[in-house]
Amino acid sequence: MAPEAQIPGGEGWEGPRGPGRRPGFAWRRLLWSLLCPPRGNRVVPTPPGAVLGVLCAGLTAAAYGSASNILFITVALLLTSLVLGGLLGWLNLRGLRWRLRPPRALRAGQDAVVPLELRHAGRFLPVRCVGFELAARAVPAGGAGASDLPARLRLAPGGEAPVTGRVALAGRLDPGTGAEVAWDVRPARRGRLRIELRRVCSVFPFGLLRRELSPSLAVETIVWPAPAEPRLVGTGFARRRPEGRPRPRAGVGSDLLALRAYRPGDSPRQVHWKATARTGSLLVRQPAAEAAEGYALRVCTEAARWPRPEQFELLLSVAAALAEDFYRRGRLQSFALGTGPAFAVRRLSDLERALDCLALAEPGPPMPAPAGGGEIVTFTPEGARGLVAWAGRERLAVL
Amino acid sequence: MSRPSPRPRLDPADLPPLRWLLGGLLSLLGISTVLYTDVDAGLLMPFAAVVTLAVLLRPRLPSRVPRVVHTLAFPVILGCFALDLWLDLELLPSLVRLDILLLTYRNLGYRGRREDLQLIVLGLFLVIVAGVLSVSPTFAVHLLLYGACALGMLLVLTLEAGGGPPEGTGVADVRSVPAWVRQGGWRARFRRWFAVVDARLALLGGTVFVLLVAGTTLVFLSLPRFQLESGLFLNRVITKKAKSGFSDSVQLGEVSAIQLDQGVALTVDVDDPGAVPRDLYWRMIVLDEYVDGTFRLSSALRAQFGPERLAALQPGDGRGGDARTAAWTLYLEAGVGRHLPLLGPYERLRFRERQTFRASAPLALVALREDPVAMLAFRVDGFRPGLVLPDPAFLARWERRERGPEPGAPLQAALPGSVRDRLLLRQVVDELGGSEGGAADFARRASAWLRDRHGYSLSPVIPPGPGDPVVRWLRSREAGHCELFAGSFVLLARAAGFPARMVTGFRGGSWNGYSNSLTVRNSDAHAWAELFDEAAGGWRRVDPLASPVADAGTGPEVAAAVAAQPDRSWEARWDSLRVFWYRRIVSFDQRSQVESARGLLAAAAAWFREGRDAARASLGRAAAWWRAPWDAGRLAVAGGVAGGGLLLFLLWRRVRWDFRPGPGRMGREAAVRREAGRWLGRLDPGVADDPERAAVVAQLQRLRFGAAAGWPDPAASFQRARRLRRPPGRPARFNRS
Known part of the structure; x- marks a missing residue:
């Protein structure tokens, strides 16, 4: 059997014996595993297999009752078929490796595809007829994997029944090749989502025994708030600043805004070589945004202001929708959630960070009202169900 | 990919x-x-x-x-x-x-x-x-x-x-x-x-099938054997009609009808072939009552069977005698009858599983309650086949006959009821010389008379007319089958004053040269007579159709006679398979299991000893060869062996034990694709403004990923790629000249 090192990528792959490099073959280990299967590794009879088992038991009783070797032969054949089926089923899964590669973020209420990558590290037999049972469940606040978040963000919706699904490997997977099976999942709520590969099962080859593995593979991802479509009522999307002159800001336009120090990730094409040579430190060009007018999104999560949970969820959805809309128009300057610090939104990763914050937001403590400048967008509830987005004193959007 | x-x-x-x-x-x-x-x-x-x-x-x-x-x-x-x-x-x-x-x-x-x-x-x-x-x-x-x-x-x-x-x-x-x-x-x-389907799949399917057969055999041999005696199974819910020639009542022609069937009726394993008699008469049923062409088992003889027993072991008559205690294993096919074919008295009879049966020691017969629906295997130890079946009880009654009639069954069964028939029989007996000379002499004379007067035919013609059919045939010169011969003899013997009865069963059998066993077919079905011989103290077997041989002895020379003409036909091959099936599979029991395990252990031990001895001997020879003075020839041999070993090692290293689906017949195609992939990796993709490079990359991509039918010339494409990789100042090799 091929060693683990042959698997390209090598990262996050698991197999029937769990993650990591598979130990070498040893008869002792094999025989012991037949007597005492590893944890999470079991073989159960399918309905036809159960019928065969009952048939086998009846024939065994008849064989002992009548000392008929004809019946003993039949029992031997049936038992051998069962054992042979189990052996081939074990061989079928032996070389299979899998890993989960979910997208970085999903969106609540929308279908998403979670790919499960498969690799066959075996050499001789192809893998066939393998099914995978996956589950997605919300991670409760403070759960595993959430410790790297700020304490106020460790609050996430949870306690709901996990979403489960089954996908199957269509056709065969030849040795040394890979495949991908896709699981369509629709997360119900925003927050952190834990996607687990709960079970790998196969009834190959005869459908008499189902071999089930319970792998420990799980990954976490973020679910952004459900999309909302607020009605834009303000004129601020079209008009320019009343003062007349646009205030330049950083963006992706063609005009030079300033020079700044090089940061990892900057394109080498942006390096200003003359200034770099003159100053002795690596400087890059900072272009100005095409549209000069922008908004700072301030999302107040004060629990007293948003006592109704559904209205709070609406707030986050509308905020996410406006943030994406402003970013597409090049007008999103900065973002702040609750009492957290505001951060500039210059690139897509900044927007994703803002959406991550919205995904994990929870009603928080009282906070001072933000300054009501014209470029600052705030939200207030309207009625029992709606809300209004304000740009200064102007109604920007309503839902 | x-x-x-x-x-x-x-x-x-x-x-x-x-x-x-x-x-x-x-x-x-x-x-x-x-x-x-x-x-x-x-x-x-x-x-x-x-x-x-x-x-x-x-x-x-x-x-x-x-x-x-x-x-x-x-x-x-x-x-x-x-x-x-x-x-x-x-x-x-x-x-x-x-x-x-x-x-x-x-x-x-x-x-x-x-x-x-x-x-x-x-x-x-x-x-x-x-x-x-x-x-x-x-x-x-x-x-x-x-x-x-x-x-x-x-x-x-x-x-x-x-x-x-x-x-x-x-x-x-x-x-x-x-x-x-x-x-x-x-x-x-x-x-x-x-x-x-490719060769790999066919090999896999064949391997699975072989594993299935081997596993089934292994599990069959390993399953622990013990009988729960719970009394199952299918043979209790089906009845089977046995051949009518071996029932309690046999009409003329029923035994001969069985002879038309060439199927196997009985297969016999004998652990000592020297115990096989020359004349094999497998007695199944004795019929002493005769009425109008039908022989029956009389109630008197029926009473000689003991009570019905459910057992696996039946002891014999206890006399033992001087017979060799050979073990005979008989496999009686289904449909033959419920009476077991036996050569005569025995020491012990053992069934593989318990049976319900009745046994008669004086008659040396065993009858099951039901006709077996499947092959029945049983083993008999210490057969005493012989020309005379001893019957001391009947002898004692016969000797007391002068003192007057005894209560119970009559000594002599009745002759046909017609006076005319009795007179006709008496005439024949007188013609034969009456009962002078004793039973053995009468048997010889009567058999000779019958053989002289009648031929043998499986389709006899009985002359029409009044009276008993056997007597009519007896008086005619028509050919007849064994039942007519035996029946005629019985009637003649009774007319002469000798107790006589008919016996049905099988005569003879063929020695299978492949399985070294006896095969008795339905075509060996036979009827003969038994005549009470006061001088011998028992019932003398008389077969009017047999050649007049004095005695049926046993011993190595007789066994050699039996096995002298082994059957080596295709039918015998199939029968030998049947015998193997019966010996090794159907009769496999706890004792066989233990014997197999012991045999396996003994074979493994012997194999280990032989291997160890052979290894020691080889090492000794190699050491002696090594210590001997070296010359050029020995050096060449040593070098050849070392080189061969090295070559094998290199071959072993060369062979990649990789059974992934390879290119197979498309080896060249796969090689071209691999080579194109290598060149695509070598060429720098950063130079985008070079039309020559773009063209070469396009060709390589077609070779790597495209259908083979639309390929450019691979050699030319690789040459162009090689030229692109060469430094600008260095001319191509083919340009140097």
Whole structure:
């Protein structure tokens, strides 16, 4: 059997014996595993297999009752078929490796595809007829994997029944090749989502025994708030600043805004070589945004202001929708959630960070009202169900 | 990135016709088991086979079956079963016929997963029943074929379901025509399957089949053997009609009718061939009562059988004698009769499993309560075959006959009732010289007279007229069969004043040169007579049709005579397989299991000792060779051995034990693709403004990923790529000249 090192990528792959490099073959280990299967590794009879088992038991009783070797032969054949089926089923899964590669973020209420990558590290037999049972469940606040978040963000919706699904490997997977099976999942709520590969099962080859593995593979991802479509009522999307002159800001336009120090990730094409040579430190060009007018999104999560949970969820959805809309128009300057610090939104990763914050937001403590400048967008509830987005004193959007 | 595959892959569309084919084969295998069981399905079996075969070959036929057939099928089948059971009053044959009907019906519609699983179980039931009822070696072949087809069917069902659960309930609409039925014929399907199957898959299938056979054998040998005595099973719910020639009442011609059958009736294993007598007379039943052409077992003789016993062991008459205690294992085929064929008195008789039977020591006979429905194996120790069967009790009564009539059964059975017949018999006896000279002399004279006067024929003609048929034949000069000869002798002996009776059974047998066993066929069925010989103190066997040999001795010279003409025909080959089946499989019990284990251990120990001795001897020779003075020839040999070893090692290292699907016949194509991939990796993709480089990259990409039919010249493409890699100042090699 091929060693683990042959698997390209090598990262996050698991197999029937769990993650990591598979130990070498040893008869002792094999025989012991037949007597005492590893944890999470079991073989159960399918309905036809159960019928065969009952048939086998009846024939065994008849064989002992009548000392008929004809019946003993039949029992031997049936038992051998069962054992042979189990052996081939074990061989079928032996070389299979899998890993989960979910997208970085999903969106609540929308279908998403979670790919499960498969690799066959075996050499001789192809893998066939393998099914995978996956589950997605919300991670409760403070759960595993959430410790790297700020304490106020460790609050996430949870306690709901996990979403489960089954996908199957269509056709065969030849040795040394890979495949991908896709699981369509629709997360119900925003927050952190834990996607687990709960079970790998196969009834190959005869459908008499189902071999089930319970792998420990799980990954976490973020679910952004459900999309909302607020009605834009303000004129601020079209008009320019009343003062007349646009205030330049950083963006992706063609005009030079300033020079700044090089940061990892900057394109080498942006390096200003003359200034770099003159100053002795690596400087890059900072272009100005095409549209000069922008908004700072301030999302107040004060629990007293948003006592109704559904209205709070609406707030986050509308905020996410406006943030994406402003970013597409090049007008999103900065973002702040609750009492957290505001951060500039210059690139897509900044927007994703803002959406991550919205995904994990929870009603928080009282906070001072933000300054009501014209470029600052705030939200207030309207009625029992709606809300209004304000740009200064102007109604920007309503839902 | 998947490698190019040289063969088409198995498509999901290939599986339903394969499943249909396997289902038809399973049905045919199940139905054909009726051929070697005695279940009466004379019309049903051909009908079911024809329907199954027709539907198998023409998958469109089920779509033409009217819907009303499917609506009424199960009620009608159940009604037929109830009627059959009511008429026949036997459960198992009715169940078998019901099973055949259900199998036939399953083939009349398009099957889903559930119907296919039902079909497997229905066919398996037929195979098991046939095996239990017949104990035939054909069962092994049948079971293996059935097992292979059933596992194939299960594999196809699993492949069809893929990794997910079976879709829906698995129940098919029996009339909705699947798409595969409309596409192509069986020839195209077989061509497609052969294209899909490669050597690796065939090897895998063969390996699985070998593993199945080996595993079955191993499990069969390893299953612990003990009998629960719970009293099962199928042979209790079926009765079998035995051959009428070996029953308590035999009419003239019934034994001769059996002789027309060439089938095996009895197979005999003897652990000491020297104990085999020259004249083998297998006595089954003694018939002393005669009325108008029918011999019967009289109530007096019936009373000599002991009470009915349920046991596995029957002791003999306890006399022992000087007979060699050879062990005879007899395999009596089903349908021969409930009376066991025995050569004479014995020391011990042991059945493989307990039987209900009655035994008679003075008659040296054993009768089972029921006709065995399957092969019956039993072992007899210490046979004492001989010309005279001792009967001290009858001798004592015979000697007391002068003192007056005794209560109980008469000593002599009555002659035919007609005075004319008695007078005719008396005339013949007078012609023979009466009872002068004793029983042995009378037997010799009477047998000679009968042989002189009558020929042998299996189709005798009995002259018409009044009176007893045997007497009429006796007075004629017509040829006759063994029953007429034996019956005539019995009547003549009685007319002469000697007690006499008819015996039916088998005479002789052929020595199988392959299995070294005796095979007795139904064509060896025979009838002879036994005459009470006061001087010998027992019943003297008289066979009017046999050559006048004085004694039937035993011993090595006699055994040599028996085995001198071994049967080495094709039939004997098949019979030897049957004997192997009976010896090693059917008779396998706890003792055999222990003996096998001991034999295996002994063989392993012997093999280990031999291997150790051989290794020591080889090492000794090698050491002596090494210590001997070296010369050029020895150095060459040593160098050759070392070089060969090195070559083998290098070959071993060279062989990649990688069975991934390789390029196969498309090796060149795969090599070109690999080479193109290598060149694509070498060329710097950053230089985008070089049209020559772009053109070369495009060619390489076509070679790497495109269809082979549209390839540019690979050699030219690689040469262009090589030129691009060369530094600008360096000329190409072919330009140097």
